[in-house]
Each structure stands twice: as structure tokens, then as C-alpha cells.
Amino acid sequence: MRTARESRAYVLRNIYGGKAWADGQMLRCGNWLHARAWLPRAGGTQGTGTSPPATELGTDSGSSRPVLYRDPNAATVLAGSGVAALSPDYYAMTCPFVEYTVRSVVADALMKDPTLAGSLLRLHFHDCFVQGCDASVLIDSTDDNKAEKDAGANKSLRGFEVIDRVKEAVESHCPGIVSCADILALVARDAVAMARGPYYFVPLGRRDGTRSVASDTFTTLPPPLGNVTLLAQMFAGVGLDLKDMVALSGGHTLGIAHCPSFKARVQNELDTLDATLATSLGSVCSKGGDAGTAPFDRTSTRFDAVYYRELQAKRGLLSSDQVLFEDPATKDMVNAFSMNPYYFFQAFQQGMLKMGQINLKEGDEGEIRLNCRVPNP
Numbered sequence: 550m551r552t553a554r555e556s557r558a559y560v561l562r563n564i565y566g567g568k569a570w571a572d573g574q575m576l577r578c579g580n581w582l583h584a585r586a587w588l589p590r591a592g593g594t595q596g597t598g599t600s601p602p603a604t605e606l607g608t609d610s611g612s613s614r615p616v617l618y619r620d621p622n623a624a625t626v627l628a629g630s631g632v633a634a635l636s637p638d639y640y641a642m643t644c645p646f647v648e649y650t651v652r653s654v655v656a657d658a659l660m661k662d663p664t665l666a667g668s669l670l671r672l673h674f675h676d677c678f679v680q681g682c683d684a685s686v687l688i689d690s691t692d693d694n695k696a697e698k699d700a701g702a703n704k705s706l707r708g709f710e711v712i713d714r715v716k717e718a719v720e721s722h723c724p725g726i727v728s729c730a731d732i733l734a735l736v737a738r739d740a741v742a743m744a745r746g747p748y749y750f751v752p753l754g755r756r757d758g759t760r761s762v763a764s765d766t767f768t769t770l771p772p773p774l775g776n777v778t779l780l781a782q783m784f785a786g787v788g789l790d791l792k793d794m795v796a797l798s799g800g801h802t803l804g805i806a807h808c809p810s811f812k813a814r815v816q817n818e819l820d821t822l823d824a825t826l827a828t829s830l831g832s833v834c835s836k837g838g839d840a841g842t843a844p845f846d847r848t849s850t851r852f853d854a855v856y857y858r859e860l861q862a863k864r865g866l867l868s869s870d871q872v873l874f875e876d877p878a879t880k881d882m883v884n885a886f887s888m889n890p891y892y893f894f895q896a897f898q899q900g901m902l903k904m905g906q907i908n909l910k911e912g913d914e915g916e917i918r919l920n921c922r923v924p925n926p
């Protein structure tokens with residue numbers, strides 16, 4: 550019988566280390582050292598021309614590709630959070646192929662529809678901010694209960710069927726073992742990586758909640774018209790600081806928004822909105838009505854720092870995006886992330902690690918849901 554450590558080493562060596570994936574590129578993984586990006590990229594290189602802080606980047610032996618090392622603060626986040634301890638080895642003995650299974654389903658979904666990357670990331674965010682990371686966002690409404698997913702702020706969430714497919718695949722290998730909350734965290738990580746963003750370890754062992762009530766979203770999900778003071782308060786309420794907030798808002802490097810989310814900005818914020826963008830957004834909303842959509846940045850299926858450059862050019866889509874550049878409390882961070890994408894990636898990675906541990910269920914609390922849409926009978 551292998552120990553958990555040996556089992557994990559086995560998985561890393563035999564499943565990930567030698568597994569060709571995504572157009573023949575190798576996913577390199579082991580001892581917390583990861584290739585920062587392992588998907589094929591246009592032009593075959595990934596340099597951005599900016600240098601990261603020396604402590605954050607090294608060189609992957611055998612190639613000149615930059616890599617991110619394990620963040621020394623990560624252990625502090627885990628140890629100091631006062632919640633049930635998560636572990637990257639959590640399923641090593643009970644479901645050793647879980648990460649590979651999740652990755653295959655996500656790769657398949659994004660191959661068919663790359664615009665889902667942002668939607669899958671957003672699901673994890675909307676899960677963690679309401680009742681903690683417990684997959685409460687996945688529960689369906691019933692005759693007696695309007696669930697979170699049917700609240701106004703969640704109406705445009707997408708990707709539930711991808712989570713269903715992942716859960717089905719995972720259940721077929723190891724029934725009743727892997728929580729839907731862990732699946733959401735892994736899916737978000739893989740979606741970001743497949744959109745060419747940073748790859749990071751996701752500690753596992755979350756438990757699923759049984760409560761999902763639409764009104765819980767009213768005070769917990771940040772509104773698109775929020776100013777920095779309000780947004781910072783809401784992030785602080787779940788243990789995230791200003792840097793986390795600005796870095797995680799960089800999730801808007803992916804995806805789109807609908808007119809109701811930005812039409813007030815087009816009408817009232819012309820002093821901080823680029824005139825050309827104002828005209829095109831105005832026409833999108835007058836032609837398409839509430840169904841009209843616009844991308845957050847010019848590269849909305851690629852995880853990059855263009856979002857921050859858009860803010861500098863007054864091209865932020867939501868008020869809550871643009872205020873990050875207009876407010877002196879966050880402006881320098883926007884400038885830093887825009888200038889140095891590696892710094893953004895590192896801060897995003899750290900922010901996701903913290904966000905993924907909001908209000909976890911401890912011990913006997915929660916359950917391993919068998920169907921992510923329905924609490925266990």
C-alpha cells in the first residue's frame with residue numbers, strides 16, 4: 550500500500566509528468582514547480598518583454614520558459630485561515646485521477662466553446678462569495694426555495710452543464726468522494742490555465758453546503774456600479790485585501806457583460822469613458838436591448854493583462870472596473886499589473902488561493918453532494 554506522499558508522487562510522475570496533452574505540449578508538474586503556461590501559444594514564445602521580481606520567477610530546467618515557484622505565503626494562508634485544512638493530496642488515495650478527469654472535460658468544453666473559460670471562472674467566484682466555497686451556486690431552485698443561481702446577479706452565469714459533465718465523469722471513477730465545491734475550484738483553475746493564464750495548485754477537501762437562497766446574494770456579490778470603498782468593504786468581509794481585489798478583478802480579462810451591467814456607465818460616466826467605446830456600447834445597447842453584450846477587453850478569451858491597459862485608456866466596461874484606475878487607493882496597482890503581467894499573474898494566483906478558502910465547512914459540516922444540483926436526500 551502506498552503512503553499518500555508516494556501515491557501523489559506516482560500520480561505526478563505517471564499521470565501528469567509523462568502525459569501528452571493539448572496539441573502535444575507536456576504539462577510539467579512536480580514538487581510545486583510548474584510551468585507557468587503549458588499551452589501552445591501564438592508565435593511559440595511567451596515573453597512579454599517585462600521582467601518579474603527575481604523571487605517569483607525562475608527558469609524551468611531544460612528550457613528557457615519562465616516558471617512560478619510555490620508562493621511561500623501560501624502555507625501561511627492555509628495555516629492561518631482558521632478553517633478546515635485543505636491539502637493538495639486530499640484525494641491522492643481515494644480518487645487519484647480526479648485532476649486529470651476534470652482537466653479532460655474542461656479541455657473538451659473549451660475546445661468547443663472557448664468563451665466558456667470566463668464563465669467557469671465566474672462560477673467559482675460567485676460560489677465562494679456567497680456562503681463560502683461550498684457549491685451552493687450550483688443548487689437548483691425548487692417550488693419552496695428560490696436558489697442563488699436564480700438571483701438577479703446570477704442570471705447570466707453559464708457553464709453549469711460543464712460542471713455536471715465533470716461530476717458525472719468523476720463519480721464514475723470514485724463515487725461519493727469528490728465535492729462539487731472542489732470541482733468548481735479545479736475547473737476554474739483549468740479554465741484560466743487553458744486561456745493561457747497562470748497555473749496554480751488547488752488545495753482540496755472542501756465540503757458542499759445544503760443551503761442555497763437567492764437573497765443571500767444581495768449583500769454579498771459586489772454590484773457593477775460599486776465604488777472602491779464599497780467593493781473593498783465587500784472583499785474585506787471575506788478576508789481579501791485591496792491587492793487581492795484588484796488582481797481578482799483581472800478575471801475580467803475573460804468574458805463579456807450584458808447591457809444592464811454597463812448602460813448606466815455609458816449614460817453617466819462620459820468623463821471616464823473613452824468616446825469611441827461609449828458610442829459603440831451605446832449602439833450595442835440600443836440595437837440589442839438588455840440582451841446586447843460587450844467583451845471586457847479586446848482579448849476576451851485570452852487571460853492576459855490587457856484588461857488593465859484598457860482601464861488606463863478609460864475603456865473599462867463596468868463602473869467597478871474603471872474605478873480601480875480612477876481611485877488613488879488602487880491606481881498604482883492597476884499600473885503595476887498593466888506594466889508587468891507576471892506580477893499580475895502572481896497576485897491573481899495568490900488571490901485565487903485565498904478566495905478558494907472563504908468560509909469553508911469544517912469537520913461534519915456539509916456533505917459530498919452526489920448530484921451538484923441537488924442536496925443529498
Ligand code: HEM
Nearest residue numbers: 667668671674705771772773797800804805806807810869
Ligand atoms: C470586483 C467586483 C466584481 C464585480 C462588481 C463584478 C461584476 C460582474 C458583472 C456585472 C459581470 C457581467 C454580468 C453580465 O452582464 O452578464 C461580470 C462578469 C464576469 N466576472 Fe465579474 N465582477 C467582479 C469580480 C470578479 C471576480 C473577482 C472574478 C473572478 C475572479 C470575476 C469574473 C468574471 C468573469 C470571468 C465574467 C465574464 C463571465 C462570462 O463571460 O460569462 N468577476 N462580473
